[in-house]
Amino acid sequence: MRTSGRNVQPAFGVDGLLDNRRIRIIVCCGSGGVGKTTTAAALGLRAAERGRDAVVLTVDPARRLAQSMGLRALDNTPRRVAGVEGPDGPGTGLHAMMLDMKRTFDEIVEAHADPHRAEQILANPFYQSLSSSFAGTQEYMAMEKLGQLRHSNAWDLIVVDTPPSRSALDFLDAPRRLGRFLDSRFLRLMSAPAKVGGKTYLRVLSAGMGVFTGVLTKVLGAQVLKDIQTFVTALDSIFGGFRERAEATYRLLQAPGTAFVVVAAPERDALREASYFVERLAEERMPLAGLVVNRVHRSKVPQLSAARSLAAAESLEEGGEHALATAALRLHGERMQLADRERRLRERFTSAHPAVPVAEVTAQPEDVHDLGGLRRIGSDMAASGRR
Amino acid sequence: MSSYRDTSLKQVSARDTDWDGVRLHVVTGKGGTGKSTTAAALALALAAGGRRVLLTEVEGRQGIAQLFDCPPLPYEERKVAVAPDGGDVYALAVDPEEALLEYLQMFYNLRQAGRALTKLGVVDFATAIAPGLRDVLLTGKAAEAVRRRTGEVRSYDAVVMDAPPTGRIARFLNVNAEVAGLARVGPIHTHAEQVMKVIRSPETAVHFVTLLEEMPVQETVDGIEELRRLGLPAGGVVINMVRPSRLDKRTLDAAAKGRLDPAELALGLKAAGLEAGLDTSGDTVQALLDELADHATRINLERRERRKLARLGVPSYDLPLLPDGMDLGGLYRLAAQLRAQGAA
Numbered sequence: 001m002r003t004s005g006r007n008v009q010p011a012f013g014v015d016g017l018l019d020n021r022r023i024r025i026i027v028c029c030g031s032g033g034v035g036k037t038t039t040a041a042a043l044g045l046r047a048a049e050r051g052r053d054a055v056v057l058t059v060d061p062a063r064r065l066a067q068s069m070g071l072r073a074l075d076n077t078p079r080r081v082a083g084v085e086g087p088d089g090p091g092t093g094l095h096a097m098m099l100d101m102k103r104t105f106d107e108i109v110e111a112h113a114d115p116h117r118a119e120q121i122l123a124n125p126f127y128q129s130l131s132s133s134f135a136g137t138q139e140y141m142a143m144e145k146l147g148q149l150r151h152s153n154a155w156d157l158i159v160v161d162t163p164p165s166r167s168a169l170d171f172l173d174a175p176r177r178l179g180r181f182l183d184s185r186f187l188r189l190m191s192a193p194a195k196v197g198g199k200t201y202l203r204v205l206s207a208g209m210g211v212f213t214g215v216l217t218k219v220l221g222a223q224v225l226k227d228i229q230t231f232v233t234a235l236d237s238i239f240g241g242f243r244e245r246a247e248a249t250y251r252l253l254q255a256p257g258t259a260f261v262v263v264a265a266p267e268r269d270a271l272r273e274a275s276y277f278v279e280r281l282a283e284e285r286m287p288l289a290g291l292v293v294n295r296v297h298r299s300k301v302p303q304l305s306a307a308r309s310l311a312a313a314e315s316l317e318e319g320g321e322h323a324l325a326t327a328a329l330r331l332h333g334e335r336m337q338l339a340d341r342e343r344r345l346r347e348r349f350t351s352a353h354p355a356v357p358v359a360e361v362t363a364q365p366e367d368v369h370d371l372g373g374l375r376r377i378g379s380d381m382a383a384s385g386r387r
Numbered sequence: 388m389s390s391y392r393d394t395s396l397k398q399v400s401a402r403d404t405d406w407d408g409v410r411l412h413v414v415t416g417k418g419g420t421g422k423s424t425t426a427a428a429l430a431l432a433l434a435a436g437g438r439r440v441l442l443t444e445v446e447g448r449q450g451i452a453q454l455f456d457c458p459p460l461p462y463e464e465r466k467v468a469v470a471p472d473g474g475d476v477y478a479l480a481v482d483p484e485e486a487l488l489e490y491l492q493m494f495y496n497l498r499q500a501g502r503a504l505t506k507l508g509v510v511d512f513a514t515a516i517a518p519g520l521r522d523v524l525l526t527g528k529a530a531e532a533v534r535r536r537t538g539e540v541r542s543y544d545a546v547v548m549d550a551p552p553t554g555r556i557a558r559f560l561n562v563n564a565e566v567a568g569l570a571r572v573g574p575i576h577t578h579a580e581q582v583m584k585v586i587r588s589p590e591t592a593v594h595f596v597t598l599l600e601e602m603p604v605q606e607t608v609d610g611i612e613e614l615r616r617l618g619l620p621a622g623g624v625v626i627n628m629v630r631p632s633r634l635d636k637r638t639l640d641a642a643a644k645g646r647l648d649p650a651e652l653a654l655g656l657k658a659a660g661l662e663a664g665l666d667t668s669g670d671t672v673q674a675l676l677d678e679l680a681d682h683a684t685r686i687n688l689e690r691r692e693r694r695k696l697a698r699l700g701v702p703s704y705d706l707p708l709l710p711d712g713m714d715l716g717g718l719y720r721l722a723a724q725l726r727a728q729g730a731a
Contacts, residue, residue: 031418031419032417032418032419032552033417033418033419033420034418034419060554062601062602062605063605064601125568125569126569128568129519129565129568129569215491215495215497215500215501215504216504218495218497218574219491219495219497219574219575220570220573220574220575221570221572221573221574221575221576222573223570223571223572223573224569224570224573224575227569265419267419268712268713269419270419299674299678300670300674300677300678301671301674301675304661304671308661312656312659312660312661313659315659315660316655316658316659319658321655321658322651322654322655322658322659323635323638324638324647324648324651324652324655325651325652325654325655325656325658325659326655327633327634327638327679328652328655328675328676328678328679329656329659329661329675330633331633331678331679331682332675332678334630334633334710335678337710338710341710341711341712365681365684365685365688366601366684366685366688367600367601367602
């Protein structure tokens with residue numbers, strides 16, 4: 001059954017993607033609240049059960065979804081998901097992990113600085129704020145972890161769920177923003193006086209610098225400024241490392257083994273974000289596999305239109321009998337109205353991006369709590385490609 | 388005596404809402420629940436009857452402009468709508484960089500130096516390294532608008548903030564703790580304390596927007612618990628996109644258990660004259676029964692979720708799903724609903 005026969009939008013064959021052994025990374029992205037994590041988990045599970053050795057990297061899963069994959073804590077280690085077996089039997093299957101942002105950041109620091117420096121950095125209040133905050137760091141660390149998993153070569157498919165940022169685009173920009181920030185003129189200025197040595201880090205090196213630190217002291221206070229400078233100086237030794245890693249991960253996303261899956265719900269804002277994202281991926285030459293539209297409402301009686309159904313309900317209501325049929329027809333009419341509206345919104349996307357393959361997942365009356373639910377979503381997604 | 392009491396009652400009932408005395412309404416919600424729409428509707432509702440309300444957004448997405456059909460907002464308070472029975476809604480998209488410059492100007496008369504700092508990426512720095520510093524600028528702007536006076540008169544009767552999503556709200560509002568970790572003393576610390584005073588006061592309420600679905604309800608429950616733990620003022624719960632139930636209790640139970648009578652439904656479909664082009668006996672009847680069963684599952688789930696919300700012990704308000712999607716007319720309808728239910 002295909003709910004929309006009007007256009008020739010290519011169907012997104014999820015199985016083709018999952019079975020393609022050259023694809024090593026699938027990145028699921030989209031705006032918040034569209035079911036990204038569920039999609040990532042369902043893709044990972046389906047891939048594993050079709051014979052891939054897959055790992056799902058989730059960032060901030062809902063509690064019950066995490067439980068459905070047996071995840072209990074943010075422990076940064078891929079865990080085998082019980083109850084999943086590949087076609088070749090034991091030994092293959094699915095792994096899943098939740099990102100521990102702070103731990104990942106700490107590890108980078110430890111890897112790039114000598115023990116003394118590392119200790120200094122880890123204890124600094126600004127480092128603690130930076131490493132446990134949500135603005136940008138989470139995106140950066142998700143990418144860092146992705147790079148690590150890929151580098152380890154222990155899995156032949158990595159499915160990544162991107163952080164719940166306000167905009168789908170944040171996730172592409174954040175690592176570079178952090179990289180740029182760590183390399184900014186401001187930080188250079190901040191760290192420069194400290195290199196003079198000892199307690200002279202507030203020494204005025206130039207007139208401009210004097211005004212600059214003067215203003216900062218006024219606004220932030222001398223102690224804060226001192227903390228920042230200590231932090232920046234300590235971090236200085238690992239700047240290069242940060243920047244390099246951010247660039248390497250960015251290149252990894254452009255590599256042929258990576259595929260992006262844009263996730264949306266059939267709602268105006270979510271589809272608009274999806275549109276921006278599709279355009280942005282094209283600009284960055286990042287390979288888009290397709291769009292997954294979650295929570296699509298359908299009916300098994302599409303030939304009974306909303307208008308006809310609601311009119312029939314109304315005439316039955318006037319008669320005052322057949323309460324069951326009245327309720328059924330009103331319900332069906334409303335469902336068809338919703339389906340029509342969703343279709344119009346989808347068509348707005350597809351007419352702007354006619355070449356993007358689309359898969360649809362039927363709305364479920366309840367949330368996913370277990371592997372069975374994830375399996376059903378996976379097969380619905382795949383079936384959509386054959387409709 | 389009685390006439391005196393009558394007038395006083397009338398004065399109270401003219402604005403007898405659940406949030407009398409609240410002047411800063413912070414609106415949060417999980418992504419996709421309609422947080423921005425609800426914030427806008429609440430601003431309209433609060434403005435009704437000749438009041439001045441400021442609606443602010445802090446995430447740089449220009450959502451207000453889209454909702455009110457106007458061009459992108461500059462960093463400037465602009466009138467975006469007229470409320471029913473007079474009253475004005477002003478809007479402001481708070482930008483951390485502009486807020487910093489304003490802060491420097493206001494407290495230190497340092498606008499020029501501020502520009503230089505911006506060029507050097509100081510604001511980028513604040514955003515990346517210490518979101519607490521950025522958040523104190525964003526919440527600080529709302530707190531300033533709450534306290535601002537034009538002569539003797541308050542500039543705004545109420546301020547509504549379209550805040551970050553539920554997952555980040557406690558951290559966003561608890562600026563004092565965030566900043567205190569970085570600056571134990573100093574001007575920024577003092578500023579944060581002042582902002583915090585407004586946020587913790589009975590003049591502030593944090594409202595949660597949710598849908599009757601498991602994840603948004605869970606986040607609402609967690610969010611309110613977290614606010615309470617931090618001593619921040621939890622407000623009401625707005626249940627958005629509510630769809631009416633089409634079934635009475637008996638039918639609902641039967642539908643959930645798959646015990647509805649196909650013959651009864653088939654008879655009704657025939658009576659409605661739906662035989663033409665439809666197989667009213669077999670598949671169609673079964674499909675419609677399936678739709679009824681789906682509906683029953685959803686209604687039962689919604690009732691469970693509603694009970695969870697009721698246990699929070701805060702006022703709640705229902706906003707209907709607008710079948711034709713959101714537009715300016717819909718915003719006024721939602722505002723009327725909020726007023727009718729006592730939210731404003």
